[in-house]
Amino acid sequence: MDSAAAALLGMGLAAAGFAGAGVGIGYIFGKMIEAVARQPEAEARVGKYMWIGFALVEAIALYGLVIAFIIMGLRK
Amino acid sequence: MENPLHPFELHQLVHLSLFGLDISLNKAVLIMWVVVGLAATLLVLGGTSRRLVPTKLQSLAEMLVEFIRGIILDTMGQDGLKFFPLVGTLFVFILFSNLLGLIPGSYTVTSQIVVTGVFALMVYGLSLVLGFLLHGIKFLGILVPPGTPGWLLPLMMPIELISQLARPISLAVRLFANMTAGHVILGVLFGLAITGGVLIGWLPFAFTIAMNALEVGIAFIQAYIFTVLTCVYLGDAMHLHGHEEHAH
Numbered sequence: 001m002d003s004a005a006a007a008l009l010g011m012g013l014a015a016a017g018f019a020g021a022g023v024g025i026g027y028i029f030g031k032m033i034e035a036v037a038r039q040p041e042a043e044a045r046v047g048k049y050m051w052i053g054f055a056l057v058e059a060i061a062l063y064g065l066v067i068a069f070i071i072m073g074l075r076k
Numbered sequence: 077m078e079n080p081l082h083p084f085e086l087h088q089l090v091h092l093s094l095f096g097l098d099i100s101l102n103k104a105v106l107i108m109w110v111v112v113g114l115a116a117t118l119l120v121l122g123g124t125s126r127r128l129v130p131t132k133l134q135s136l137a138e139m140l141v142e143f144i145r146g147i148i149l150d151t152m153g154q155d156g157l158k159f160f161p162l163v164g165t166l167f168v169f170i171l172f173s174n175l176l177g178l179i180p181g182s183y184t185v186t187s188q189i190v191v192t193g194v195f196a197l198m199v200y201g202l203s204l205v206l207g208f209l210l211h212g213i214k215f216l217g218i219l220v221p222p223g224t225p226g227w228l229l230p231l232m233m234p235i236e237l238i239s240q241l242a243r244p245i246s247l248a249v250r251l252f253a254n255m256t257a258g259h260v261i262l263g264v265l266f267g268l269a270i271t272g273g274v275l276i277g278w279l280p281f282a283f284t285i286a287m288n289a290l291e292v293g294i295a296f297i298q299a300y301i302f303t304v305l306t307c308v309y310l311g312d313a314m315h316l317h318g319h320e321e322h323a324h
Contacts, residue, residue, distance in 0.1 A: 051300070052301060055250070056301070058254070059250035059253060062249075063249065065257050066249060066253050069256075
């Protein structure tokens with residue numbers, strides 16, 4: 001296998017990290033719905049923390065993207 | 077394969093140099109001036125009238141101030157209000173540059189890691205300086221979470237040290253990666269829409285509209301997250317385990 005193919009494979013593998021973020025985002029929104037169903041008056045308070053958690057999880061998925069970019073930069 | 081990062085490359089428009097330093101103008105610098113000018117104009121216009129029944133612009137400025145004040149009070153408490161100018165400037169600048177970058181043909185300043193990196197290093201450096209000024213050498217106690225048993229210390233301190241050192245990196249990379257990724261996704265979808273032709277191309281094109289709406293939300297959320305984390309880091313340095321109920 002030449003190094004160009006290996007770089008492409010590595011970039012693809014870096015995208016596999018999105019699976020974890022998918023689980024995390026699903027978990028956050030599911031728990032948010034559970035919390036609001038139990039205690040509808042807490043929605044504003046819980047919602048604020050939900051968006052913070054959502055952004056933190058999404059950022060972790062994007063670290064995978066950054067790694068793919070780094071590999072792409074090393075390719076040349 | 078075409079480089080998807082091509083739209084983020086910067087080329088100098090006007091070549092300038094000052095004592096051997098390269099201070100050439102490029103697109104990012106120009107857009108940064110536009111961002112600062114627009115934000116300053118809107119806020120000054122909204123802030124000077126001060127009527128009892130506010131105009132639209134004045135209510136917008138008041139909402140913004142109340143919002144930033146709420147963030148600071150939630151995370152740092154009453155004595156955090158002296159950082160209002162810093163936190164407010166960061167929020168307004170990041171929000172305006174994220175939103176202006178969504179206009180086609182414009183440039184997202186925050187998609188350059190040098191911009192977000194400087195912000196993150198400045199915030200983290202300020203929190204370190206503040207912590208050592210307020211608490212002296214006791215500030216190193218931030219490496220020991222409260223209630224840690226003694227035998228766990230050799231394990232906990234390296235972990236806490238790494239998590240502390242990762243703070244500026246994650247703060248910078250989060251904003252930069254979110255902005256870059258959003259624009260790359262939009263670019264890829266538009267590419268699909270063009271190559272797909274009319275028959276199938278409307279599908280990715282419709283998707284770009286939905287993505288644009290999501291990007292407006294992301295622009296706001298990322299500015300909010302950056303501000304909240306700035307407040308949390310500064311609050312950690314100020315209170316040093318004292319405000320556990322505020323620091324989430």
